[in-house]
Amino acid sequence: MVDIRDDLKLIAEMVEPNSRVLDVGCGDGALLDHLAHTKNVDGRGIELSMDGVRQCVAHGLSVIQGDAETDLKDYPAEAFDYVILGQTLQAMKQPRDVLEMLCRIGRRAIVSVPNFGYWRVRMQLMLTGRMPVTEKLGYQWWETPNIHFCTLRDFVVLTEEMGITIEQTRIIDRAGRVTSRAHSGFANLLGEQGVFLLRRSGS
Amino acid sequence: MSAALDNSAPDSPASTEHVMPGKRVRLAVDRPMRLDSGVEIGGFQIAYQTYGTLNADKSNAIFICHALTGDHFVVEKHPVTGKPGWWEMLVGPGKPVDTDRYFVICSNVLGGCLGSTGPKDIDPATGQPYGLSFPVVTIGDMVRAQKLLVEHLGIEKLFCVIGGSMGGMQVLQWAVAYPESVFAAVPIATAARHSAQNIAFHEVGRQAIMADPEWRGGNYLLEGTRPEAGLAVARMAAHITYLSEAALHRKFGRNLQDRKAVTYGFDADFQVESYLRYQGAAFVERFDANSYLYITRAMDYFDLAADAGGSLANAFRPGGKTTPVRFCLASFSSDWLFPTSESRAIVHALNAVAGNVSFVEIETDKGHDAFLLDEPEFHQVIHGFLEGCAEHRGLSVRRRER
Numbered sequence: 001m002v003d004i005r006d007d008l009k010l011i012a013e014m015v016e017p018n019s020r021v022l023d024v025g026c027g028d029g030a031l032l033d034h035l036a037h038t039k040n041v042d043g044r045g046i047e048l049s050m051d052g053v054r055q056c057v058a059h060g061l062s063v064i065q066g067d068a069e070t071d072l073k074d075y076p077a078e079a080f081d082y083v084i085l086g087q088t089l090q091a092m093k094q095p096r097d098v099l100e101m102l103c104r105i106g107r108r109a110i111v112s113v114p115n116f117g118y119w120r121v122r123m124q125l126m127l128t129g130r131m132p133v134t135e136k137l138g139y140q141w142w143e144t145p146n147i148h149f150c151t152l153r154d155f156v157v158l159t160e161e162m163g164i165t166i167e168q169t170r171i172i173d174r175a176g177r178v179t180s181r182a183h184s185g186f187a188n189l190l191g192e193q194g195v196f197l198l199r200r201s202g203s
Numbered sequence: 204m205s206a207a208l209d210n211s212a213p214d215s216p217a218s219t220e221h222v223m224p225g226k227r228v229r230l231a232v233d234r235p236m237r238l239d240s241g242v243e244i245g246g247f248q249i250a251y252q253t254y255g256t257l258n259a260d261k262s263n264a265i266f267i268c269h270a271l272t273g274d275h276f277v278v279e280k281h282p283v284t285g286k287p288g289w290w291e292m293l294v295g296p297g298k299p300v301d302t303d304r305y306f307v308i309c310s311n312v313l314g315g316c317l318g319s320t321g322p323k324d325i326d327p328a329t330g331q332p333y334g335l336s337f338p339v340v341t342i343g344d345m346v347r348a349q350k351l352l353v354e355h356l357g358i359e360k361l362f363c364v365i366g367g368s369m370g371g372m373q374v375l376q377w378a379v380a381y382p383e384s385v386f387a388a389v390p391i392a393t394a395a396r397h398s399a400q401n402i403a404f405h406e407v408g409r410q411a412i413m414a415d416p417e418w419r420g421g422n423y424l425l426e427g428t429r430p431e432a433g434l435a436v437a438r439m440a441a442h443i444t445y446l447s448e449a450a451l452h453r454k455f456g457r458n459l460q461d462r463k464a465v466t467y468g469f470d471a472d473f474q475v476e477s478y479l480r481y482q483g484a485a486f487v488e489r490f491d492a493n494s495y496l497y498i499t500r501a502m503d504y505f506d507l508a509a510d511a512g513g514s515l516a517n518a519f520r521p522g523g524k525t526t527p528v529r530f531c532l533a534s535f536s537s538d539w540l541f542p543t544s545e546s547r548a549i550v551h552a553l554n555a556v557a558g559n560v561s562f563v564e565i566e567t568d569k570g571h572d573a574f575l576l577d578e579p580e581f582h583q584v585i586h587g588f589l590e591g592c593a594e595h596r597g598l599s600v601r602r603r604e605r
Contacts, residue, residue: 044559044560050563050564050565050566050580053561053562053563053584054563054580054583054584056561057531057561057563057584057587057588057591058583058584058586058587058588059587059591060587060588060590060591060592060594061561061591062529062559062560062561063561063562064550064554064560064561064562064563065562065563065564066547066550066562071550071551071554074551074552074554074555075554075555075557076555076556076557079557080557
């Protein structure tokens, strides 16, 4: 079993065994593979790159080459128990629409977002007066695919506006440690990223 | 129309391929098979090949569906052309479709000309070749005949059905018509319906054949002529659609054929012309002109959505439930005959029913023909998909010692 990224581990912990999972932007399929073997999930994936899809399918995973913004709309409501979007919401043209779709086609959605309110990010902007470039987000402003950054607080406000309930929260620091299980307090300052288990309110 | 065609008479003359290698069987002898056109056909012959060994519980069978001008000689040297089998890159011992592990079946389609009953065979009712009196067959009819063959072999459920182009159409038809008899389906470089542009290209080919005076209204066998020129032109036009501008340019560019300057005439000055003429000439050696008319027509008529009340998604929702078939689709980036958008439409329909589907577009400049060629990434995908399915199907892993 290949070791998976820390945020992926946290995501995996939120998934109930034997459930149906769609991983949007599944890369080389590490999370799907992990979930299939540790939780016996019925997993599917969407991935943009041919290489990623090829690796996934070559490992026996059910993955389609596609784009979250164009290919999610076809799925029926609640087609999955969980729809996962790891670290890519900020790269979407219409993140709100994507979030809406995730919570429509999944009974639950699991979303991880990098925190633009992280203290190191704030310090870089304040002290150097330049767009922050961090270890995990190592792009210059003119080349970054991340076109819709938000802070954890911004994200929480959006979920409230959209009528989405946050059922679980994990705030992670730079070393991948969970610093908080709540998105209030100092999370927005001390967390490098947040992982959220979401569901549409009333569903 | 309900005229019954009966080929089961014991004195029915053997087809002209009685010397051809391979297996053959007469199907629908006791009960004729009803075609989509309403015509019933009984006792027709299907020529086929098998590779590998069927396991004890008959769960390791893979059915290969061939393309428009393909046949059942998948792996071995072709008995007419002497060329390697058309899919020997993909199928064989240790290959992605591993004949050490799977029992592989491929049959010549109904209406074909390499051993299965088609328009060039003798109509027992008249003692003369069918010609255009052969009933029009559809992709659905071809698959019905394949299903009879699979039943004849005692196989209840295929592990996988796989094929490209027209073969891919048959794969889709299998999955939609017999979802309980197919565990996995691999439609490659194909579409759920033949596009207007593709129907148009086929019409050009058919008109070329029918414009050849040697075609004789389809009675050329009876009259002892051969519409070679027409069939060759049909093949030349079609062959262009199987390639891509990039591939043609890479292969030939504007290079001249055995000459240093253009001749100011209509000889094959350019290499690409010479190549096409060769392709046309070689094709007429192995293919029957009327079969070409019938099989292109079958592709033209193919429209899965139309058969499912206009919704492709419905085709994948038999009895209101999501299809149990696992799909893996592949397309090729430079294929303009069956472009990626066609595969994507199928993927979207499968998504709409939350079906189990994998899909990848392979980057290549080789056009539609890429599914027949050495495309390592494509082969990795097929291999991996089949391995994953074998695990789910509970097929024992039998790794080759090397």
